Amino acid sequence: MRLLHTMLRVGNLELSIQFYIEVLGMRLLRRTDFAEGRFTLAFLGYEDEASGTVLELTHNWDTEKYDLGNAYGHIAIETDDIYVRCNDVRVKGGKVVREPGPMKHGSTIIAFVEDPDGYKIEFIQK
Template sequence: MSKKGEFRVLHTMLRVFDLERSLDFYTRILGMKLLRKDDYPGGEFTLAFVGYGDEASQSVIELTYNWDRKEPYVIGDGFGHIAIGARDIYTLCDELKAAGGKVVREPGPMKHGSTHIAFIEDPDGYKIELIQVD
């Protein structure tokens, strides 16, 4: 049996239809770094890992691009969102919109709480919640 503290979330995987468009969104729009990108010719896919810090200490996002995909993915009704903490989400949303980002829920307090949130959408339609942190 493992002890508490021996576990850590390593990454979340998202399948993407257009890898370059997704990389542009996560790096240019959201300010993440491309940590690594590997092609797997035998399996005809590419994995790109993006995040705000090193994989050794931070959770990251794995973007999986299947080379033979002809249609965009359908996001299942079980997926909710990825959450990112940020300071001043009001200004951030203005900056994201100016950079071409799609804000789908303007910043404001939660419906049943006091936490301030906003939602943006990546090129494949995945929702990203921005949570105001101080």
């Protein structure tokens, strides 16, 4: 068994795809409209679906915004240089919500950024 993908519901699919491609450097792997169901699925990732875990963005055509609730945590991405990565996010118009530094009660260097829908993405220094 292996983990295939994580799904997030997004209000503005184009803005979300742009964020994950231009700000986080992912690739759009596939995108499918389901007209009868009035939704679109877009799969993005750093590797092909056969090789790695990917992100599924689900856009329900009649929903502009979601309540994120309090159970969701974050998506984690490993990076070689967390400081450069956070700077790149800022330069590309993204939002860094926790600057790089050691995690509370530990020594792992982490940072958090936020996507257009408010989902948190954790960067972890390799």
